[in-house]
Amino acid sequence: MNQIIEKLKQEARNSWDGDVGEQRAQDLENYLVNKLEEYSTKLNVSKEALLISWEEDRSYSAINYYQEANQPSIKSDKVKVFETVEDFIKKVGKPEFRCPSCNGVSTNPYSCNSGEEMSKDKTCDWKVGGLFGDLGKGVYVFVKDQLKGETLFLPLSWED
Numbered sequence: 001m002n003q004i005i006e007k008l009k010q011e012a013r014n015s016w017d018g019d020v021g022e023q024r025a026q027d028l029e030n031y032l033v034n035k036l037e038e039y040s041t042k043l044n045v046s047k048e049a050l051l052i053s054w055e056e057d058r059s060y061s062a063i064n065y066y067q068e069a070n071q072p073s074i075k076s077d078k079v080k081v082f083e084t085v086e087d088f089i090k091k092v093g094k095p096e097f098r099c100p101s102c103n104g105v106s107t108n109p110y111s112c113n114s115g116e117e118m119s120k121d122k123t124c125d126w127k128v129g130g131l132f133g134d135l136g137k138g139v140y141v142f143v144k145d146q147l148k149g150e151t152l153f154l155p156l157s158w159e160d
């Protein structure tokens with residue numbers, strides 16, 4: 001695990017010259033150490049397994065990937081933990097999700113297909129993976145047996 005962290009620190013160091021690069025490497029290490037501690041304690045899974053899973057998932061630079069938006073605090077209300085994908089699907093029930101942008105009902109939890117008209121000839125196609133994400137209205141679902149988490153539109157069945 002330390003080898004992976006060292007490799008990531010080197011990547012951060014290489015992203016900028018001199019002190020700034022060194023600071024980025026240090027910040028990244030602190031972030032990872034704290035996050036892995038929090039997740040592994042709360043979920044009772046090994047830090048190494050978590051880090052390997054994150055690294056498999058990561059498709060862009062470490063300093064952009066290792067951010068609160070991608071690994072939110074597991075204690076926050078926004079995070080829901082499930083043992084398996086089946087448990088999650090059962091808990092959602094009907095596949096209906098609230099689009100954070102148009103407030104319509106989408107059957108796709110990542111990309112709005114509500115058909116709501118946003119302006120003339122433009123229906124909502126909001127994507128949770130876009131620049132503005134879930135506008136703070138979605139949920140972050142973590143599935144333990146996959147060691148994977150992601151942000152989704154809020155299932156209608158979970159609305160208060």
Ligand SMILES: [Zn+2]
Binds near residue numbers: 100102112113126
């Ligand atoms: Zn929408």
